[in-house]
Amino acid sequence: MNTKERTLSLSRFIAVVVKEFMQMRRDRLTFGILIGIPVAQLIIFGYAINFDPKGLPLAVVRGEESVFTRNVITGLKTSGYFRVLDPPVSAARARVMLATGEAQFALAFPPGFAASVLRGERPQALLEADATDPVATANAIAAATLISADALDRDLPPGLFSDLRRREGAFRLTVHRAFNPEGVTRYNVVPGLLGVVLTLTMVLVTGVAITRERERGTMESLLATPARPVEVIFGKIVPYVIVGYIQVSLILTAAWLLFGVPMVGNIVTLLLVTLIFITANLSVGVTFSTIARNQLQSVQMTFFFFLPSIMLSGFMFPFRGMPGWAQWIGSILPLTHYLRVVRGILLKGLGFMEVTQFLWPMVLFMAVALTVAVIRYRETLD
Amino acid sequence: MANGEAVISVRGLTKTFKGKVAVNDFSLTVNRGDIHGFLGPNGSGKTTTIRMLCGLLTPDKGEGECLGYDVRTQQSLIKRRVGYMTQKFSLWEDLTVSENLEFVARMYGLPQRRRAVERIIEWIGLGDRRASLAGSLSGGWKQRLALAAALIHEPALLLLDEPTAGVDPKARREFWNHIHQLSRQGVTTLVSTHYMDEAERCNKLASLEDVFIHLMARRREP
Ligand SMILES: Nc1ncnc2c1ncn2[C@@H]1O[C@H](COP(=O)(O)OP(=O)(O)O)[C@@H](O)[C@H]1O
Numbered sequence: 001m002n003t004k005e006r007t008l009s010l011s012r013f014i015a016v017v018v019k020e021f022m023q024m025r026r027d028r029l030t031f032g033i034l035i036g037i038p039v040a041q042l043i044i045f046g047y048a049i050n051f052d053p054k055g056l057p058l059a060v061v062r063g064e065e066s067v068f069t070r071n072v073i074t075g076l077k078t079s080g081y082f083r084v085l086d087p088p089v090s091a092a093r094a095r096v097m098l099a100t101g102e103a104q105f106a107l108a109f110p111p112g113f114a115a116s117v118l119r120g121e122r123p124q125a126l127l128e129a130d131a132t133d134p135v136a137t138a139n140a141i142a143a144a145t146l147i148s149a150d151a152l153d154r155d156l157p158p159g160l161f162s163d164l165r166r167r168e169g170a171f172r173l174t175v176h177r178a179f180n181p182e183g184v185t186r187y188n189v190v191p192g193l194l195g196v197v198l199t200l201t202m203v204l205v206t207g208v209a210i211t212r213e214r215e216r217g218t219m220e221s222l223l224a225t226p227a228r229p230v231e232v233i234f235g236k237i238v239p240y241v242i243v244g245y246i247q248v249s250l251i252l253t254a255a256w257l258l259f260g261v262p263m264v265g266n267i268v269t270l271l272l273v274t275l276i277f278i279t280a281n282l283s284v285g286v287t288f289s290t291i292a293r294n295q296l297q298s299v300q301m302t303f304f305f306f307l308p309s310i311m312l313s314g315f316m317f318p319f320r321g322m323p324g325w326a327q328w329i330g331s332i333l334p335l336t337h338y339l340r341v342v343r344g345i346l347l348k349g350l351g352f353m354e355v356t357q358f359l360w361p362m363v364l365f366m367a368v369a370l371t372v373a374v375i376r377y378r379e380t381l382d
Numbered sequence: 383m384a385n386g387e388a389v390i391s392v393r394g395l396t397k398t399f400k401g402k403v404a405v406n407d408f409s410l411t412v413n414r415g416d417i418h419g420f421l422g423p424n425g426s427g428k429t430t431t432i433r434m435l436c437g438l439l440t441p442d443k444g445e446g447e448c449l450g451y452d453v454r455t456q457q458s459l460i461k462r463r464v465g466y467m468t469q470k471f472s473l474w475e476d477l478t479v480s481e482n483l484e485f486v487a488r489m490y491g492l493p494q495r496r497r498a499v500e501r502i503i504e505w506i507g508l509g510d511r512r513a514s515l516a517g518s519l520s521g522g523w524k525q526r527l528a529l530a531a532a533l534i535h536e537p538a539l540l541l542l543d544e545p546t547a548g549v550d551p552k553a554r555r556e557f558w559n560h561i562h563q564l565s566r567q568g569v570t571t572l573v574s575t576h577y578m579d580e581a582e583r584c585n586k587l588a589s590l591e592d593v594f595i596h597l598m599a600r601r602r603e604p
């Protein structure tokens with residue numbers, strides 16, 4: 001006779017899945033929170049994204065003046081995005097103003113700008129931007145780039161100079177984003193939000209999976225049955241994968257309809273990768289719930305996991321701008337890799353093969369979390 | 383089962399929680415078809431003992447078999463064949479009566495789940511309450527549901543931990559009728575209680591008094 005029965009049962013796994021589903025359905029509050037968090041976050045961040053600041057201070061670097069430079073400056077003024085500071089300042093002073101925040105932009109024309117324009121050499125004007133708040137400057141930069149394309153057209157006399165009115169414009173405007181080399185833009189925020197919302201809610205919701213059974217005393221009934229750890233752990237994860245996908249569709253729809261986030265890549269690829277990310281987070285939650293003594297502890301653990309996730313994943317600060325130790329921690333966290341995948345797929349159109357390099361760290365993380373959860377789950381009350 | 387008659391046969395079971403002895407050197411033999419009373423005051427170790435018998439706790443010391451399986455090493459086999467009714471109601475209050483029973487039936491892998499659930503609901507008289515949330519039931523109905531859940535997989539041994547605490551006399555009487563009916567069908571029952579009158583409903587009280595006196599004495603210790 002075998003001393004222990006070690007076989008896994010599909011029936012018991014399904015039993016746990018069905019039970020969790022029913023309990024989820026009855027728990028209106030939790031379900032409301034699961035839908036409410038993405039909506040609330042979208043509104044908060046959406047407001048920040050739609051926030052379209054105008055009249056940003058622009059310092060002009062002193063130099064040669066001409067009808068061309070004046071007209072470029074007038075063009076910037078009339079766009080409404082820029083408030084041109086008077087008088088023009090030295091280049092050194094402009095840098096100080098950018099650093100202190102007195103000016104958000106500094107505009108510099110090279111010497112001999114007018115002559116160069118007339119010679120058709122398309123000289124380069126430099127617009128330096130304080131991009132620490134890229135959301136704030138993105139629209140202004142876009143406006144400036146548009147203006148530069150045709151600002152000088154009417155200043156160029158017809159006939160002799162008409163060939164200078166090229167589509168690309170009579171001069172080039174080079175934008176330099178200072179202080180934020182990665183130039184995180186508005187489009188980065190909503191895809192990032194996808195990962196952040198999933199991290200918070202998925203860990204939170206499974207974080208109480210086992211502790212709740214323990215606190216309510218139902219753990220004893222569960223343990224009195226022949227349930228095996230793997231059946232219980234996976235049975236508690238599966239229902240929330242579906243909740244995760246509801247959140248994903250909510251955010252993606254909003255990203256597309258409300259904020260016009262481009263969706264270059266393949267959505268199916270994204271959803272596939274999302275499965276791994278969701279499961280990784282649910283696994284962390286279950287693991288916490290096997291460690292925490294009560295629901296409060298598991299909520300605390302969730303935030304202990306969530307905060308480094310948003311700080312060190314590249315969601316809040318540019319990843320490459322962080323010190324080595326922070327990058328090291330960041331590269332353990334699933335969110336870091338998922339952000340790259342989402343941005344890669346949605347914004348850059350990466351395919352499945354190209355994102356596989358980001359997948360294995362998530363899979364590894366998930367495997368470790370699940371192993372800990374299964375080991376920590378006791379089949380007795382000892 | 384090796385010797386045919388003994389369903390439970392344990393010797394010297396001991397369980398300590400963080401240096402505090404909950405059960406000390408406990409021995410018990412229960413024969414097939416018996417309703418075996420198990421009397422002792424609160425804190426005397428009844429719950430701990432039953433948990434050791436149904437595979438929920440591992441004894442620190444002692445040995446023995448339950449349904450022929452080793453209580454220390456074959457707990458998962460014991461769990462499949464024992465019906466355990468906890469002292470405190472421990473089913474899912476946010477599930478209905480039938481959902482709770484269906485869940486338990488699935489956990490035991492019963493082949494004809496629906497029929498098993500219907501049969502036990504019928505037998506125990508929960509028909510009108512099948513769609514009620516377990517949490518909304520009164521004490522007496524919760525007790526019936528708990529008994530139904532412990533019986534759904536037709537266990538050969540029933541372990542009941544103070545099953546009639548906080549239940550009105552009528553429900554208590556009906557409960558005992560059910561237990562006697564099961565006994566006639568050959569189901570063995572071990573039932574813990576701290577009421578003397580309830581112990582008298584059992585047909586085996588062997589060593590019960592010793593245990594009781596022993597336990598009462600222990601409770602008076604500081
Ligand atoms: N899980 C546990 N951890 C620590 N102490 C426990 C635990 N379970 C029971 N005890 C202690 O063991 C003793 C016996 O408890 P119990 O078996 O519940 O007695 P009874 O069921 O007869 O009231 C009590 O003093 C109780 O506090």
Ligand SMILES: [Mg+2]
Nearest residue numbers: 428429430469
């Ligand atoms: Mg007790």
